[in-house]
Amino acid sequence: xxxxxxxxxxxxxxxADGELEPGKAERxxxxxxxxxxxxxxxxxxxxLGRLAKRVEHPLLADDYWDWxxxxxxxxxxxxxxxPEPRYRPxxxxxxxxxxxxxxxxxxxxxLAGWRTLLMRPGRIRHVGPVxxxxxxxxxxARPKVSPRSGATQPAARxxxxxxxxxxxxxxxxxxxxxxxxxxxxxxxxxxxxxGYAAKGTGTMTGAxxxxxxxxxxxxxxxxxxxxxxxxxxxxxxxxxxxxxxxxGTVLLSVNTxxxxxxxxxxIRRSSGSARLDSIAVHxxxxxxxxxxxxxxxxxxxxxxxxxxLPKKQTRSVKRDRxxxxxxxxxxxxxxxxxxxxxxxxxxxxATQPDKRSDKREGKRLDRQEVEQPDKRSDRQEVKQPDRxxxxxxxxxxxxxxxxxxxxxxxxxxVRPPxxxxxxxxxxxxxxxxxxxPTRPAREKTRQ
Amino acid sequence: MGEPEARASxxxxxxxxxxxxxxxxxxxxxxxxASVYKVTxxxxxxxxxxxxxxxxxxxxxxxxxxxxxxxxxxxxxxxRIAVNxxxxxxxxxxxxxxxxxxxxxxxxxxxxxxDPQPVAADSGLRRDLDQALAKLPPDQRAVFVLRVxxxxxxxxxxxxLGIPVGTVMSRLNRAREKLxxxxxxxxxxx
Numbered sequence: 001x002x003x004x005x006x007x008x009x010x011x012x013x014x015x016a017d018g019e020l021e022p023g024k025a026e027r028x029x030x031x032x033x034x035x036x037x038x039x040x041x042x043x044x045x046x047x048l049g050r051l052a053k054r055v056e057h058p059l060l061a062d063d064y065w066d067w068x069x070x071x072x073x074x075x076x077x078x079x080x081x082x083p084e085p086r087y088r089p090x091x092x093x094x095x096x097x098x099x100x101x102x103x104x105x106x107x108x109x110x111l112a113g114w115r116t117l118l119m120r121p122g123r124i125r126h127v128g129p130v131x132x133x134x135x136x137x138x139x140x141a142r143p144k145v146s147p148r149s150g151a152t153q154p155a156a157r158x159x160x161x162x163x164x165x166x167x168x169x170x171x172x173x174x175x176x177x178x179x180x181x182x183x184x185x186x187x188x189x190x191x192x193x194x195g196y197a198a199k200g201t202g203t204m205t206g207a208x209x210x211x212x213x214x215x216x217x218x219x220x221x222x223x224x225x226x227x228x229x230x231x232x233x234x235x236x237x238x239x240x241x242x243x244x245x246x247x248g249t250v251l252l253s254v255n256t257x258x259x260x261x262x263x264x265x266x267i268r269r270s271s272g273s274a275r276l277d278s279i280a281v282h283x284x285x286x287x288x289x290x291x292x293x294x295x296x297x298x299x300x301x302x303x304x305x306x307x308x309l310p311k312k313q314t315r316s317v318k319r320d321r322x323x324x325x326x327x328x329x330x331x332x333x334x335x336x337x338x339x340x341x342x343x344x345x346x347x348x349x350a351t352q353p354d355k356r357s358d359k360r361e362g363k364r365l366d367r368q369e370v371e372q373p374d375k376r377s378d379r380q381e382v383k384q385p386d387r388x389x390x391x392x393x394x395x396x397x398x399x400x401x402x403x404x405x406x407x408x409x410x411x412x413x414v415r416p417p418x419x420x421x422x423x424x425x426x427x428x429x430x431x432x433x434x435x436x437p438t439r440p441a442r443e444k445t446r447q
Numbered sequence: 448m449g450e451p452e453a454r455a456s457x458x459x460x461x462x463x464x465x466x467x468x469x470x471x472x473x474x475x476x477x478x479x480x481a482s483v484y485k486v487t488x489x490x491x492x493x494x495x496x497x498x499x500x501x502x503x504x505x506x507x508x509x510x511x512x513x514x515x516x517x518x519x520x521x522x523x524x525x526x527r528i529a530v531n532x533x534x535x536x537x538x539x540x541x542x543x544x545x546x547x548x549x550x551x552x553x554x555x556x557x558x559x560x561x562d563p564q565p566v567a568a569d570s571g572l573r574r575d576l577d578q579a580l581a582k583l584p585p586d587q588r589a590v591f592v593l594r595v596x597x598x599x600x601x602x603x604x605x606x607x608l609g610i611p612v613g614t615v616m617s618r619l620n621r622a623r624e625k626l627x628x629x630x631x632x633x634x635x636x637x
Binding site: 014040043049075 | 473476477480481484488494498501502503505506509510572576591592594595596600601616619620623626627630633634635
């Protein structure tokens with residue numbers, strides 16, 4: 001092939017089609033006279049056109065074109081009726097779908113934000129006192145303990161949950177088995193005489209608790225980490241007598257180590273009394289909380305703790321107390337307990353806990369970590385009464401020390417099933433909380 | 448194949464259609480339906496697609512006839528609509544791999560009327576030519592078909608496809624080169 005052929009071959013197609021400019025066409029014509037290869041290529045181009053025309057179109061029936069026109073008119077009428085129907089769904093539905101999706105997203109965001117706002121840690125929520133809860137609800141909420149086996153019947157929990165008209169917060173106040181946030185209730189139950197509400201900070205979680213009219217229930221979120229248990233006070237020294245006539249509430253910022261021992265306590269909100277603040281800080285620094293368990297490991301924690309110092313009743317004060325006491329039953333029961341430290345030791349006596357008490361707490365924590373980090377070991381102990389009934393007998397008084405007296409359901413939980421007389425007494429006190437003082441209280445009164 | 452020699456009357460018919468006389472459009476279809484079908488068939492190499500696209504071509508022409516520019520011939524105008532529709536169809540088919548469905552009982556009407564057999568001296572040639580054209584890129588195939596089957600000038604092709612004349616020439620050369628290679632056995636011996 002001659003070098004000149006390259007440029008000529010680019011024009012051969014146009015030359016064959018008669019589309020080449022006259023000057024170029026003349027040059028091609030001259031080249032073809034001397035170049036056989038280019039002549040052959042021109043022949044192939046012309047033959048290709050002839051082949052393509054031989055296979056041109058299908059053979060159609062005679063009436064095909066009538067049918068074709070009929071279809072066209074039908075299409076024209078359909079286009080007139082519904083302009084652009086073929087493409088309308090393509091443009092309309094995506095817009096509608098996008099609008100619907102946007103609405104749903106906005107709705108979800110608003111609801112989520114609202115819920116987060118409601119459950120924000122530190123938000124205080126008022127909940128009615130325990131006494132306002134219908135009796136049947138409390139009865140249903142109280143775990144049933146079999147007299148023989150002592151096994152807790154979970155049916156009681158299931159029965160209590162769907163009670164109509166009762167708010168979840170009230171149900172939480174009845175039993176720690178009722179709600180998925182038992183730590184909060186335990187916090188309320190074990191708050192002792194101080195009657196506190198704690199709220200978690202950082203990774204700490206909280207919940208709600210209600211112990212009386214004066215006690216504020218703190219709503220905290222459980223959304224951050226459900227593997228973390230709330231701050232539960234397990235040790236607290238006895239209040240000094242100096243605070244007898246002082247009362248107030250101090251908001252403390254508490255740091256604990258991995259064993260739950262308070263390493264630092266600072267005042268976040270003063271009670272207004274420097275002496276009271278000092279007592280609260282001192283008390284808190286001598287206290288110990290249940291270790292925070294996160295991912296089956298004890299971790300240090302920091303949280304806020306509301307320490308309330310109630311007015312300590314002296315005997316003279318008690319005599320002056322009006323017959324119709326308007327305070328909360330749990331407060332009255334607390335007073336009765338605090339007045340009889342010898343017969344029925346309260347949590348103040350746990351200033352120097354004995355080894356048995358430490359052992360017990362250690363066992364509790366171990367069990368919690370291995371089995372159910374957020375469940376109380378108390379319940380587990382009741383569920384295995386045969387092996388530990390003897391131990392429970394010995395522990396009973398200790399457990400009562402850290403129990404809130406007005407929490408009947410909790411009492412039942414930890415009470416050995418053999419003590420039927422106690423259960424009856426509790427039922428009586430449940431029905432007549434004011435008129436039935438405990439036996440030690442009566443003895444004290446006689447003295 | 449040249450375009451029908453009825454340009455003057457085409458304009459009259461178009462005016463009548465524009466004035467609301469829809470029967471005049473039926474006459475235009477009688478004149479150019481076969482030509483439009485050949486274009487669509489040449490570009491799609493499929494009767495069902497060619498049938499649908501030729502019908503759609505006239506439907507669109509009817510809807511747009513109010514904007515018809517009398518500087519052009521009706522067939523040139525309607526052929527351009529057909530080519531654009533075929534191009535869009537080819538692109539869509541290439542994207543979604545459209546496969547013709549077998550006709551069911553409900554479509555017996557179209558089977559009875561249109562069961563076309565291509566006019567070909569040799570079925571082997573038709574098959575080979577179909578396969579060779581199918582292997583061409585759509586843009587090269589369109590240029591080749593419009594030039595060889597429709598005998599459109601390079602200028603008309605450039606206008607129909609919206610590309611420069613030089614691009615028409617280069618695409619046509621590449622299409623011919625590939626087809627000669629693919630249909631070597633039908634080419635004259637060296």
